[in-house]
Amino acid sequence: MQRFSKLLLGGLVVFFLVQAVSAFIVSPINITPSGIMNPGDQVTASYTVYAASGVAFPSYDDLQFITELEDPSWSYSISVNGIENVRPVTGGRTLTISGFELAYKNQDEVIVKASLQGRVPLSSPGGTNKTIIKIQELDSRGNVIPYSVVNVDHLIGQPTPTPTPSFGRISVVSNPSGATIYLDNAIKGLTPLTLDNVPNGNHGVVLRLDGYQDLLKNIVVTADSQTLNAVLIPTTTPATTRTTASGTGSPEQTTSQQSTGSGSLSVTTSPPGAQVYVDGGMKGITPTTIPGLSSGAHSIVLKMEGYQDITTSITITTGQVSEYSTGLSRNAKTPGFEGIAAVLSLGVLFVIGRRGH
Numbered sequence: 527m528q529r530f531s532k533l534l535l536g537g538l539v540v541f542f543l544v545q546a547v548s549a550f551i552v553s554p555i556n557i558t559p560s561g562i563m564n565p566g567d568q569v570t571a572s573y574t575v576y577a578a579s580g581v582a583f584p585s586y587d588d589l590q591f592i593t594e595l596e597d598p599s600w601s602y603s604i605s606v607n608g609i610e611n612v613r614p615v616t617g618g619r620t621l622t623i624s625g626f627e628l629a630y631k632n633q634d635e636v637i638v639k640a641s642l643q644g645r646v647p648l649s650s651p652g653g654t655n656k657t658i659i660k661i662q663e664l665d666s667r668g669n670v671i672p673y674s675v676v677n678v679d680h681l682i683g684q685p686t687p688t689p690t691p692s693f694g695r696i697s698v699v700s701n702p703s704g705a706t707i708y709l710d711n712a713i714k715g716l717t718p719l720t721l722d723n724v725p726n727g728n729h730g731v732v733l734r735l736d737g738y739q740d741l742l743k744n745i746v747v748t749a750d751s752q753t754l755n756a757v758l759i760p761t762t763t764p765a766t767t768r769t770t771a772s773g774t775g776s777p778e779q780t781t782s783q784q785s786t787g788s789g790s791l792s793v794t795t796s797p798p799g800a801q802v803y804v805d806g807g808m809k810g811i812t813p814t815t816i817p818g819l820s821s822g823a824h825s826i827v828l829k830m831e832g833y834q835d836i837t838t839s840i841t842i843t844t845g846q847v848s849e850y851s852t853g854l855s856r857n858a859k860t861p862g863f864e865g866i867a868a869v870l871s872l873g874v875l876f877v878i879g880r881r882g883h
Contacts, residue, residue, distance in 0.1 A: 550589065551576040552661055552676045564683050565650045569595055571642040571659045571678070577604075577628045578636035585629035586666035591621040594657040595644025602640035606630060610639075622664075652683030694747035696721045700733055700756040705741075708732040711799045711811040717756075730801055730811045737761060739817050744801075744808040761817065789842040790817045792849040793828070800830040800854060815847070830854055 553574040563569065571593075577583045591600065600621045603612040621640075628636050642659060650656055656679065663674035698707050700717040707714045707721070710729055714721055717733065724747050731754060733741040738758040745752050793802050795812040802810045805825050809816045812828070821844045828836040833854040840848055 550583065550661075550663065550674070551579065555659060555676075555678050557658055557678065557680065562684065563646050563656075563680055564652075565646050565648045567646045569642075569644055569646060569658060569680075573640060573659070573661075575638040575640065575661065576635075577638055578630060578632075578634060580632060582630055582632045582634070583625055583628040583636060584666075585625045587625045587671075588664040588668075589623040589625070589628060589638065590662050590664055591623075591640065591642070592657065592660040592662070593619050593642055593644055594647070595619070595642070596647045598642055598644035600640060600642055602638055604628070605635075605637040605639065607635055646682060650682045654682055655679040656682050691749040692726055693723045694726060694749050695751045696724050696729070696731065696745055696747065697751065697753045698731065698733070698756070699754070700735070700741070700758055702735070702738075702758065705733040705735040705738070705756070705758060708734070708811065730808060732810055732814070733758065740810065740814070742808065742810045742814075742816075787821050787844050788818050789821060789844055790815055790847045791819055791824075791826075791840060791842060792816075792847055793826075794849075794851045795828060795830070796851075796853045797830075800828045800833070803827040803829065826850065828852070828854070832857060 553576075555571055555573040558570045559567065575589065577589060583589070598617060598619055600616050600618075602621075602623075603610050604623075604627060605611070623638065628638070630636055646656065658678045658680050660678070661676040663671045665671055696709070697720045698717050703717050705717045707717060707719055709721060709724070709731055711732075726747050726749055729745050729747060731743045731745055733743075733756055735758055737760060739761055741756045741758060743754055743756070745754065791804070792815045793810070793812050798812050800812045801808055802812060802814060802816065803826070804816060804819065806827075819842045821842050823839055823841050826836075826838050826840050833856055836852060836854070838850070840850055842848055
């Protein structure tokens with residue numbers, strides 16, 4: 527009786543040791559195509575399972591193949607010690623081979639050669655993974671033995687990039703507050719203010735407040751939040767004239783702008799809304815007056831979408847306002863015709879001296 531108990535205990539130990547070891551080995555799995563797969567693509571997978579090599583496959587376990595491909599067909603054969611037995615082609619997303627077909631002696635070599643053909647489901651969204659092939663062992667109760675699972679997934683298509691928002695925002699703060707905000711020549715309110723739903727791209731922002739110089743800023747919005755903190759500069763004391771009591775002789779003039787060696791530029795266009803660049807810097811949107819320009823020649827460029835750029839040179843005189851007015855010409859819309867479209871552009875420069883008489 528004691529000897530029987532020892533034999534029984536030894537048999538149970540061997541039983542559980544066999545249960546604890548996966549009975550098969552899988553060769554590298556060849557997948558075609560190996561690159562990007564798209565919905566509807568035909569897919570082939572081939573592989574070899576060494577069901578028993580030194581340790582017999584348990585007769586009470588099953589070998590199972592699973593796929594998420596559509597219209598799958600399985601072709602496989604079972605070889606025992608080099609003698610191959612080809613099995614009928616079968617369909618379905620799951621193929622189960624009974625342990626009774628694979629269970630031989632420990633010294634026997636049992637090999638399963640298999641191939642799978644199927645199609646990527648048309649309903650597969652891009653950027654998701656699909657199981658091409660899963661190989662696993664089931665115990666006597668039909669439960670998956672976790673450490674036996676060999677799973678091959680494949681990315682379908684490419685991940686859909688997160689769309690970039692088409693709008694951003696601009697927060698405008700000024701010191702002092704209460705300045706009028708112009709965005710692309712349209713009044714938007716008084717500072718402080720946050721402008722929402724501003725389209726991506728370049729935008730001209732102008733701040734105007736009585737007693738202070740206009741502040742001009744070019745801001746680029748790229749689906750983000752921009753902040754403009756502006757310190758407004760008080761305007762220079764207006765120019766005054768004074769004559770002698772007798773009214774004879776040359777007038778005595780005191781001009782604060784003269785002492786600073788600067789003047790102003792007034793620009794108007796037809797139609798309005800053109801961006802004004804002075805010496806390469808964006809200074810405002812027409813109609814606009816640009817104060818504090820140094821005396822001498824300055825390069826002026828006018829730009830407006832749908833119209834031809836205008837480039838000119840203007841001389842600023844100390845203590846004076848130079849006025850520039852021009853019409854804008856639309857870009858040609860119909861290419862391919864011979865000849866050159868007539869471009870009508872009129873630029874008139876008025877130099878008006880603010881001097882008393």
